[in-house]
Amino acid sequence: MQDLLFDFISKYVSLTEDEKNAIVSVDIFRSFKKGATLLREGQKSNDGYFVLKGCIRTYYILDGEEKTTAFYTEMEGLTPHCVINKTPSEYYISCLEDSILLVSNPEIEAESFEKFPKFESLCRVLSEELLAKEQINFDKFKTSSPEQRYLNLLQSRPDLLQRVPQHQLASYLGIKPQSLSRLRARIMEKNKS
Amino acid sequence: MQDLLFDFISKYVSLTEDEKNAIVSVDIFRSFKKGATLLREGQKSNDGYFVLKGCIRTYYILDGEEKTTAFYTEMEGLTPHCVINKTPSEYYISCLEDSILLVSNPEIEAESFEKFPKFESLCRVLSEELLAKEQINFDKFKTSSPEQRYLNLLQSRPDLLQRVPQHQLASYLGIKPQSLSRLRARIMEKNKS
DNA sequence: ATCGTTTCTTAACTTAAGTGAACGTTGTAA
DNA sequence: TTACAACGTTCACTTAAGTTAAGAAACGAT
Incomplete structure (x- = not known):
């Protein structure tokens, strides 16, 4: 399981045995x-999450309705807004599947950055990369219709369509479950002819 | 003009005179x-931008149509996706107004991070904060109707409605210019009664 | 000042998403 | 096993956004 993590990290920086041991020894x-x-x-928390196995989602409850806005699967991570801003959370996070997560917090990070500045470089690069990716995703969302967004998801993250209930996918696509049903039927109809 | 920058930075870290001079001396x-x-x-570039004065925007040209997806105003910055990924750019960046920008690139940053590790900390914190903010914005976009998004923008960035042409605002809100016109008329009508 | 372009608005029509309700299926717990 | 809740689909109806076109207003360049 740890090897997955080290493989992932090795794409960005190379770690010494010392550094790997340091990560393992904090036991997170x-x-x-x-x-x-x-x-x-409404809760305050300092925990950030990195998914080693499984899937987690963020969702809001607005007018009594659950609105799922993001999914995180293997080798994806999330530092909740409330951790960054020291404010009560606006959303929920829960596990869609049995999951193995790496749980961190600013204290642990500060300590490790002090001992291993390389870790802070890694985190900078990772969050710059995530930010750029998030911006592209947002751009694509804005410039697409619901149907295009669905087809795009089918291309880019086909696994999600299998792992995730339809009504959660719908809000992820910015529409109602009924519209997603209809939209899928429409696409089927097109492909038939 | 530089004072604006230092005021902004001072919210995150305190700089020595040496460090301030280092920033000024690179003359960016x-x-x-x-x-x-x-x-x-299609262009490759290494330049990132931070707006000291003025306004810049990112836009795509899709099916011959300009789609504006983001605006950056005073004390906001952008590292284009193509800089992070070393790929040709998918979008354009241009100035909406006469602007004064801080222009950086990975080489300058690497040098300064070496001399002043504090700068890398700053960049890590900034990009983590921007990422969290971008995620919240994206969430709000997904869970809102075009009309709610317009009203929300009216609240959160009223200056944009003054500075930016309607048709650019429209694509920023994920709709067509005609729809924005109509939507505004609809809101006016409501407020009259 | 004029010409031409860009921008914004309005309108009529088409298309698709939102809404409310019904129904069958599946999953869960007593 | 039954009873209940959650989920997905379908339908009829409403509302709003997309599309196409036209015209008025603002802006820039010559």
Whole structure:
């Protein structure tokens, strides 16, 4: 399991045995059951998550409706807004599947950055990369219709369509579950003829 | 003009005179005329931008149509996706107004990070913060109707509605210019009664 | 000052998403 | 096993956005 992490990190920087041991020794690998809630609206937390195995999602409850806005799967990570801003969370985080997560917080990070400046470089590069990717995703969302967004997801993250319930996918696509149903039927119809 | 920058930075870290001089001495402040193009589709570039004064925008040309997806105003910065990924750019960047920008690139940054590790910390914190903010914005976009998005923009960035042409605002809101016109008329109508 | 372009608005029509309700299926818990 | 809740689909209806076209206003360049 740790090897997955080190393989991932090795794309960015090369770690010495010392540095690898340092990561392992802080012992921040945690298992969660499907459905477990990691963060609730209104709650303050310092925990960031990196998915080694499984899938987690962020969602809001607006007018009593659940709105899922993001999914994180293997080798994807999330530092909640409330951690960055020291404010109560606006959204929930929960596990869609049994998951193994790396759980960190600013204190752990500060310590390790002090001992291993290389870790801070890594985090800078990672978050710059994530930011650029998030901006491209946002751009694509803005410039696409719901149908295009669905087809695009089918291309770029086909696994999600299998792992995730339709009504969560719908809000992820910015539409209602009924519209997603209809849209899928429409596409089927087109492909038939 | 530099004071604006140092005021901004001082919210995150405190700089010594030495460090301030280092920033000034690299001389990366640049002036641009309204309409100037900073980056074109297909082009490779290493330049990132930080707006000291003025306004820049990113836009795509899709099916011959200009789609504006982001605006950056005073004390906001952008490292284009193509810089992070070393790929040709998918979008254009141009100046909406006469602007004064801080222009940087990975080489300058690497040098300064070496001399002043504090700068790398600053950049890590800034990009983590920007990422969290971008995610919240994206979430809000997904969970809102075009009309809500317009009203929200009216609240959160009223200056943009003054500075920016309607048709650019429209694509920023994910709709057509005609729809924005109609939507505004609809809101006016509501407020009258 | 004029010409031409760009920008914004309006309108009529088309298309698709939102809404509310019904129904069958699946999954869960007593 | 039954009962209930959650999920996905379908339908009829409403509302709003996309499309195409036209015209008025603002802006720039000559």
